[in-house]
Amino acid sequence: MVVLPLAAVVVKASGAGVSDALRSVSGPIALSALGLSFGGALLTAAVNTVMGTIVAWALVRYEFPGKSLMNALVDLPFALPTAVAGITLSELLSPRGWVGAVHPALAASFSPAGVLVAMTFVSMPFVVRAVQPVLQQLEPEVEEAAALLGARPRQVFGHVILPSLRAAMLTGFALSFARSVGEFGSVVIISGNIPLSTLTAPVLIFQRLEEYDTVGATVIATVMLAASILTLAAIGLLQRERGQHG
């Protein structure tokens, strides 16, 4: 179920020959699509790491009205079909939508910014859900000890809390990156798929398949597959590291 499909991709791509394969990833359209997918995914994963940690902090450390509703809302992008996310964000950001109508600069559908919004939305829960349990298990005694030894709150945060959250934040970052880089459903709807501008790598694979360019599609797919496997390996390492430090 997993190994055989993987093998099929690798064999097909290697059958293409090195020069053909290079040509099909190094064309300007392919390069721009890969650049948007990987660059955009890195950027959105970074945004989600910062915002996700803040959200996790608020959910774990504070009591406030509406907290449990907020906690449930975090899972929405996991549960919501990506096509629904796509049409919804696309409507909101269209020039006549709730957000797009506020100011022309916010009308981001059919622009690279719209692609980033969709990527951010679908990968939002990962960092929150990675950081939340670690933050919960952090023992207050350690922070109290640091404070008693004269550390100021800012120092406690920087030297005690942040290092313990590091592995969880990086895991969330990696998961968020993997999801964003491969996202198709919401991106294909919001982006308009303009080559050299808003066309992402997964959409390019899909378009090449529609043009019966199976080899061209498979070569791009191999690049994406390699990125997924590397990300998984990184997550595996991070989890082992976290396991060792308790």
Added chain:
Amino acid sequence: MARRSRPGEGAARPVVIGVAVAWLAVALALPFASVFVAAFADGVPAFFAALSTPEVRHAALLTCLAVLSALGFNVVFGVVAAYAVERTRLPGRGVILTLLDLPIAVSPVVAGLMFLLLYGRQGWFGPLLETMDVRIVFALPGIMLATIFVTLPFVAKEVVALLREIGPAEEEAARTLGASKAQTFLHIVLPNIRWAVFYGSILTAARALGEFGAVSVLSGNLIGKTQTMPLYIEQAYVNYQTTAAFAAALPLTLLAVLTIVAQKALARLGRRNGKESR
């Protein structure tokens, strides 16, 4: 002094809560609310009219079949795979666990492409399937296959985590007291893991319901034949039938909310039953 000692107390508190609430409101609540408004933009009768076309009914049927096949396959596969990984001395367990994550980490389009290369007309098994007169790609089996693949890890991972947490002590005790392997599995393992199986099933259903990329590669998106609900929504939207698209999106959104509610309820229930610390 002790009161001020924890970072995030005092002045930081309202700021952090404010930023967190504002982020979730703009990034999550606003899109969520807009689905409801857009679905009823042309009035209630238009909403129901859009939902009762033959295309929507057929797409809903296909989506149900895809969800059911993913649930059926992955509950069995997940339990067996998790048991094999956690309770037998299988060689390469680490590799299996990593491979199990692949369907989540890989782009759905790439997942669809993999199966196209295997079962498509020019794929490895294409000629064989043709002589047997079996169609997978651009037909219902392709939709099911794509859905099963993208939801493969959910049940398995939940069960693996739980089996690891409870340890093999109870099972060993049963074996020592003379229970057969089958009896131990039926009377000890299955009751112990049932919450994890339920929980994984909810995640599976939620993901199967909305799968778009892999299905759109494998189904061919033939209207009234191989179009699932998410594919219908996309097509309606692209064809400027905005109300129809949002009308079809509303039931999927409600189901998404339902799966979240079920998840939370089940987590609470599992915790009360003591076995699962979720």
